[in-house]
Amino acid sequence: DAGITQSPRHKVTETGTPVTLRCHQTENHRYMYWYRQDPGHGLRLIHYSYGVKDTDKGEVSDGYSVSRSKTEDFLLTLESATSSQTSVYFCATTGGYDNSPLHFGNGTRLTVT
C-alpha cells in the first residue's frame, strides 16, 4: 500500500497530559489527514494538510493541533488529553489528483483515563 506507519499503535494516558501521535508516509503524497473513529460516528476529520506547513481544521478540531515540517511526517497533538478523546485515530494520505482514493494507516488506539 502507500507505506503509512502510525506510532504508537496503542497508548494509555492520563487526563490532562499532552499526547503526540505520529504518521509517517513513504509515498511522497501531498495530502495528509487525521481522522478519529468512534462507534455511531464513523470517521470524522480532525485536521488535514495540503503541503509542508500548510494545515487546516476539520470538523472536530477542538483540543487538537497538528504540524507538518516534512512531506513524510504529520503529527497530531492532544494538548491536554480528556476522556472524550479516547478513540481510534487514523492517518490517511492521498496524492491529490482527481478522484484519488485515501490510503490509511493501521490506526492508533488511544485511551485517556
Add this chain to the structure above:
Amino acid sequence: GDSVTQMEGPVTLSEEAFLTINCTYTATGYPSLFWYVQYPGEGLQLLLKATKADDKGSNKGFEATYRKETTSFHLEKGSVQVSDSAVYFCALATGGYQKVTFGIGTKLQVIP
C-alpha cells in the same frame, strides 16, 4: 454540508447469501463516491469507486452504481463469503483537497 447515510448494522448473513448495503448522500456539486472496507485491526482500504452519474464501480465481486437521480450508491454482492466479514464505509469526496465525508460504517458478519 455534505453527508452520507448508511445503516450501522450489524448485518448478519449466511455464506453465499446476497448482500445489499444501502448508501444515500447529500452533496453540493458532483461528488465522487467510494466504498471502503475495514478488516479487524486494520485501517480502511478502497473497495471500489465511481466518479460520475451511472458509473458502476466493481471489485472482488462487489459492485455499486452511482445513481444521481436517487442520490444513492448501494453496495451489492451476489454471494458473500466468511472472509467478507468487515465494516463497510460509504464515502463521498468533493473539493480540491479531496475532503472526504464518511458514513458511519456498516458491520457485516457472514456465518458459515
